[in-house]
Amino acid sequence: MELTGAEILVRSLKEEGVKHLFGYPGGAVLHIYDALYQQEDIKHVLVRHEQAATHAADGYARSTGKAGVALVTSGPGATNAVTGIATAFMDSIPMVVITGQVFTNMIGNDAFQEVDSIGITRPCVKHNFLVKDVADLAETIKKAFYIATTGRPGPVVIDLPKDVTAAKAEFNYPKEISMRSYSPVVEGHMGQIKRAVTMMLSAQRPIFYTGGGVVLGRGAAELTELVQQLNYPVTNTLMGLGAYPATDKQFLGMLGMHGTYEANMTMHHCDVLIAIGARFDDRVTGNIEKFCPHAKIIHVDIDPSSISKNVKVDVPIVGSVTNVLQEMIAMLKEGDKKPDEQALGEWWKQITEWRGADCLKYDTESGKVKPQQVVEALYRETNGDAYVTSDVGQHQMWAAQYYKFDKPYRWINSGGLGTMGFGLPAAMGVQFAHPDATVACVTGEGSIQMCIQELSTCLQYGLPIKIVALNNRYLGMVRQWQEFFYDGRYAMSYMDALPDFVKLAESYGHVGMRIDNPADVDGAMEEAMKLKDRLVFMDFVTDSEENVYPMIPAGAGLNEMILV
Amino acid sequence: MENETGALSRVAGLFSARGYNIESLTVAPTEDPSLSRMTVVTSGSEEIIEQITKQLNKLIDVVKLVNLSEDEHIEREMALIKVKAVGEAREEYKRLADIFNGRIIDVTEASYTIELTDSGDKIVEFIAAINADQIIEIVRSGVSGIARGEKSLHA
Numbered sequence: 001m002e003l004t005g006a007e008i009l010v011r012s013l014k015e016e017g018v019k020h021l022f023g024y025p026g027g028a029v030l031h032i033y034d035a036l037y038q039q040e041d042i043k044h045v046l047v048r049h050e051q052a053a054t055h056a057a058d059g060y061a062r063s064t065g066k067a068g069v070a071l072v073t074s075g076p077g078a079t080n081a082v083t084g085i086a087t088a089f090m091d092s093i094p095m096v097v098i099t100g101q102v103f104t105n106m107i108g109n110d111a112f113q114e115v116d117s118i119g120i121t122r123p124c125v126k127h128n129f130l131v132k133d134v135a136d137l138a139e140t141i142k143k144a145f146y147i148a149t150t151g152r153p154g155p156v157v158i159d160l161p162k163d164v165t166a167a168k169a170e171f172n173y174p175k176e177i178s179m180r181s182y183s184p185v186v187e188g189h190m191g192q193i194k195r196a197v198t199m200m201l202s203a204q205r206p207i208f209y210t211g212g213g214v215v216l217g218r219g220a221a222e223l224t225e226l227v228q229q230l231n232y233p234v235t236n237t238l239m240g241l242g243a244y245p246a247t248d249k250q251f252l253g254m255l256g257m258h259g260t261y262e263a264n265m266t267m268h269h270c271d272v273l274i275a276i277g278a279r280f281d282d283r284v285t286g287n288i289e290k291f292c293p294h295a296k297i298i299h300v301d302i303d304p305s306s307i308s309k310n311v312k313v314d315v316p317i318v319g320s321v322t323n324v325l326q327e328m329i330a331m332l333k334e335g336d337k338k339p340d341e342q343a344l345g346e347w348w349k350q351i352t353e354w355r356g357a358d359c360l361k362y363d364t365e366s367g368k369v370k371p372q373q374v375v376e377a378l379y380r381e382t383n384g385d386a387y388v389t390s391d392v393g394q395h396q397m398w399a400a401q402y403y404k405f406d407k408p409y410r411w412i413n414s415g416g417l418g419t420m421g422f423g424l425p426a427a428m429g430v431q432f433a434h435p436d437a438t439v440a441c442v443t444g445e446g447s448i449q450m451c452i453q454e455l456s457t458c459l460q461y462g463l464p465i466k467i468v469a470l471n472n473r474y475l476g477m478v479r480q481w482q483e484f485f486y487d488g489r490y491a492m493s494y495m496d497a498l499p500d501f502v503k504l505a506e507s508y509g510h511v512g513m514r515i516d517n518p519a520d521v522d523g524a525m526e527e528a529m530k531l532k533d534r535l536v537f538m539d540f541v542t543d544s545e546e547n548v549y550p551m552i553p554a555g556a557g558l559n560e561m562i563l564v
Numbered sequence: 565m566e567n568e569t570g571a572l573s574r575v576a577g578l579f580s581a582r583g584y585n586i587e588s589l590t591v592a593p594t595e596d597p598s599l600s601r602m603t604v605v606t607s608g609s610e611e612i613i614e615q616i617t618k619q620l621n622k623l624i625d626v627v628k629l630v631n632l633s634e635d636e637h638i639e640r641e642m643a644l645i646k647v648k649a650v651g652e653a654r655e656e657y658k659r660l661a662d663i664f665n666g667r668i669i670d671v672t673e674a675s676y677t678i679e680l681t682d683s684g685d686k687i688v689e690f691i692a693a694i695n696a697d698q699i700i701e702i703v704r705s706g707v708s709g710i711a712r713g714e715k716s717l718h719a
Contacts, residue, residue: 118570119573130570147624179624181565181627304622305621
């Protein structure tokens with residue numbers, strides 16, 4: 001039977017197992033909305049801005065490992081979605097975004113709500129497609145999901161002209177797809193893995209440095225097994241938190257610009273660095289000239305272009321993290337060589353000394369609400385088991401430092417692009433994926449206002465998100481840099497004329513709380529968590545000049561941290 | 565690469581977005597109309613070339629990539645060179661074209677257009693041999709390359 005393009009799209013999404021679609025209607029996608037209206041398998045979530053549609057789909061993907069799906073109209077619908085697409089691209093998040101387009105015969109004529117969506121999104125997608133013939137639609141959707149979810153994942157855009165959604169074709173959804181130009185390497189090279197294992201075992205001062213690739217590649221269990229098998233220290237990047245249990249004694253915390261002293265010192269002094277699913281980002285390495293000066297480096301990554309991009313490595317292994325880790329575990333079990341116990345003992349002794357610096361301690365006697373205290377209260381009150389999204393800035397770092405993630409898929413933040421406004425819509429996506437879970441959005445008074453309109457979406461769908469706003473009346477990270485590097489000239493970093501967030505939350509039908517006394521923090525958090533069915537906006541009036549420590553200033557090495 | 569609309573802009577966009585040099589780029593369909601073949605001439609350190617190779621391979625439309633410079637290969641480029649040709653210069657350009665195996669393909673009372681197909685280096689040499697103020701205009705096709713011997717992109 002012949003179906004319209006719109007019906008083919010909806011049927012194809014069903015075939016892909018899509019349950020939720022985050023979107024916003026408009027002229028070019030009216031046929032698609034009509035087809036969605038006439039079915040019940042896919043729930044369409046109406047956001048209040050297209051940026052939120054992409055962030056929500058992104059949050060859905062980050063908390064499940066499945067592709068998130070967004071649907072927006074042509075022109076401004078597509079351009080509003082770009083920030084969310086770029087956010088997903090930088091963090092390698094599987095996502096399929098369908099953008100409406102003007103009629104094929106109008107393309108290029110500056111038609112109403114026309115924009116070159118393919119051209120605009122090209123540099124921030126894994127791939128994109130313009131479908132000009134309805135006969136190609138089903139296969140294109142199959143390819144889009146295949147590309148988005150395999151290899152190094154990423155967003156894929158399908159640009160769909162309005163006439164294609166009305167035209168008819170036979171519907172045959174391909175069961176399998178293979179592409180001559182795309183077949184990601186999964187299995188690591190056995191010779192290289194063997195070299196890596198030998199190098200690992202020869203280490204006197206080893207460390208595992210692992211990133212978002214371990215989460216995305218579903219390798220958390222394997223990583224944990226391997227690290228514990230060897231009794232080596234491990235640090236995670238901002239994107240990699242949760243891939244190794246943060247409460248385990250071998251975990252040194254996050255590394256990098258605002259990483260722990262022990263993680264960065266262990267990195268700096270190591271002799272064998274085992275990098276897995278991480279990309280040597282500038283926020284991690286500090287000054288590249290001073291990075292791990294004594295280390296031989298092993299690097300496992302599914303994307304060959306990540307290897308030796310910023311830092312030259314000694315043993316590169318291209319392959320799926322899980323696959324390579326399994327091979328390493330097996331090889332270690334079969335072999336009779338063990339790590340050098342004596343060297344390792346001394347190494348741990350040194351690390352314990354570094355830990356003694358207690359770099360995350362903060363002033364608890366100030367009489368002001370400290371942001372760190374709020375995150376710790378959130379951690380306790382949720383038993384460390386919440387899904388936590390964040391926006392971007394100081395609060396993001398405090399959440400990463402003080403919420404100890406024991407499981408992957410729990411920490412959801414825009415690490416690469418650093419997109420303010422991400423937290424709340426991402427939390428919506430997470431809540432749809434995990435309706436019974438506690439979802440908290442740690443944010444600031446700056447970030448939350450970038451997608452504040454989504455409080456309306458949360459009301460419409462009854463999403464009981466717990467918003468933890470660390471309100472210091474400043475764009476805190478900007479202010480911190482201005483304090484350190486611009487002699488305290490706080491240009492445009494003070495947030496004047498803030499709304500009353502309690503009333504704001506209430507006007508959207510939610511619960512608002514303001515907490516300005518440190519003694520009230522725990523009680524407020526407990527009360528908020530008890531309101532299981534309600535969105536609670538907790539406005540914590542925090543110490544306005546608190547800084548994120550430790551910190552590596554620009555140009556410095558990992559061993560040159562500023563402690564408190 | 566796949567002979568798809570936009571494939572060329574993906575390559576061009578990659579070079580500009582990542583700040584790589586692009587000296588010339590030629591592209592046309594192959595014996596298989598679903599595939600285009602592109603020859604890109606670029607420059608950079610060993611690390612940069614390695615990154616360019618990896619980044620190009622990552623493009624979904626790229627089917628196969630070979631670094632021709634790593635092996636024996638042939639480069640050919642065509643140039644059309646229009647020069648002022650009056651008086652003694654007419655004879656001189658004729659001789660010069662012969663030496664370089666070029667052909668004069670258009671003649672007027674005051675100009676020649678010379679076609680030259682050779683490696684990029686030879687074309688540069690030829691242009692250098694002509695007095696700069698005698699040149700009216702030059703158009704170069706960019707380099708096309710192919711491996712020597714039986715080797716091909718297919719195998």
